[in-house]
Every structure is written in C-alpha cells, then in structure tokens.
Amino acid sequence: MNTAVSPDPLTSLYRDHHGWLNGWLRRKLGNGHDAADLAHDTFLRILAARNAQAIEEPRKYLVTIAKGLVVDRFRRLSIEEAWLETLAARPEPLAVSPETRALILETLFAIDHMLDALGPRAREIFLLAQFEGLSYAVIGERLGVSVTAVKKHLARALAQCLILAEGC
Structure with missing residues (x-):
C-alpha cells in the first residue's frame, strides 16, 4: 500500500515553477539577486492569498504577479532616486x-x-x-x-x- 502523501498545491507550484520564474525574472531584470527576491515575493503573495489550488495556468498567473512586483520595484526605485536627487541639491547644513x-x-x-x-x-x-x-x-x-x-x-x-x- 502506498502511503506517500501528495504535496500541497503551493509546494507543487513552487517545485514545478520556481526555477522557471526565477530565470524569467533574471532575463527581465538582468540581475540574479533582484530576480531571486521577486520570485520569492511572488510565492509569498500566493501563500498570503492561500489560493494555490485554484490556479489553472500557473506560469501565466506567476508572470502576472511578478510583473506587478517588478512595476512596484521600479516605482520605488524611481521615488528613491528623485528623493536622492533632491537631497543632493540641498546645501550640506540642511542634509x-x-x-x-x-x-x-x-x-x-x-x-x-x-x-x-x-x-x-x-x-x-x-x-x-x-x-x-x-x-x-x-x-x-x-x-x-x-x-x-x-x-x-x-x-x-x-x-x-x-x-x-x-x-x-
């Protein structure tokens, strides 16, 4: 009798698609560290939503979440860059x-x-x-x-x- 327990849907999703998603993000971002962070954050979003079993097209779903995270990342970098430029323009005593x-x-x-x-x-x-x-x-x-x-x-x-x- 086979007593092996099948992995939960999130474990299967992670095992089957994490490497692919990480590679996709690495190609998009040109940076392995940021790609790894965003791949991790993508799966955290799915874990928080607790809806891994309802995913019909895993790669399409993962890309949709990852694209949103990429946009958020670039928006944050843009805001930070604008702020740093503002700081750089200030006289030293006002730093x-x-x-x-x-x-x-x-x-x-x-x-x-x-x-x-x-x-x-x-x-x-x-x-x-x-x-x-x-x-x-x-x-x-x-x-x-x-x-x-x-x-x-x-x-x-x-x-x-x-x-x-x-x-x-």
Whole structure:
C-alpha cells in the first residue's frame, strides 16, 4: 500500500515553477539577486492569498504577479532616486540623517501607494488641486467632469490622506 502523501498545491507550484520564474525574472531584470527576491515575493503573495489550488495556468498567473512586483520595484526605485536627487541639491547644513531619510522614503512610498490605489481620475484631481492649486471648476473643466465629481474624488483622496496620516 502506498502511503506517500501528495504535496500541497503551493509546494507543487513552487517545485514545478520556481526555477522557471526565477530565470524569467533574471532575463527581465538582468540581475540574479533582484530576480531571486521577486520570485520569492511572488510565492509569498500566493501563500498570503492561500489560493494555490485554484490556479489553472500557473506560469501565466506567476508572470502576472511578478510583473506587478517588478512595476512596484521600479516605482520605488524611481521615488528613491528623485528623493536622492533632491537631497543632493540641498546645501550640506540642511542634509538629513539616515534615519530621517528612511522615514521620508517610507512616507513617500506610502503616499505613492495610496495615490495609486485611488484610481487615475481621483489621483489626477488630487494632484491638480494640491500641486497646481487649481480650483474645482478649473479641474472639472480641464478633465471634462462636473464640479460635484471633482469634490467627490478630492474628498475621497483627502480621506485616504487622513487615514495615512493616522497610521504614521
């Protein structure tokens, strides 16, 4: 009698596709270390979602998750690079400590994530109002939406800012 227990779906998925995914990411990123990190993070996402048994097309599913992680990684690097350029332009006495730098970067990443979660219309309205100082009417005219829609989207964005501020 065979008493071997078949591995759980996540173990099988990992065993069957981790090497392939790591190679795919290495070709995309040109860096083995980052590829290994993102392959690991891809499987962590699946583990957190606990849905490995429902995957019908494993490689397509893995690539979809990995592409999102690659985009997130490049977005974070872009934000960090912009911040470092800003720091480099500051006079030396105004330089910030490594701890402050880490806190600022963490906050910038959180704001970026929050803005991304708003959706394109609300994000654009928030940015036009906050950084260009446009009135509701001008924003509505520019985007072809009503002033009521502008107010609704801006209220949602500001509510998210408050939630973010409470978490800090």
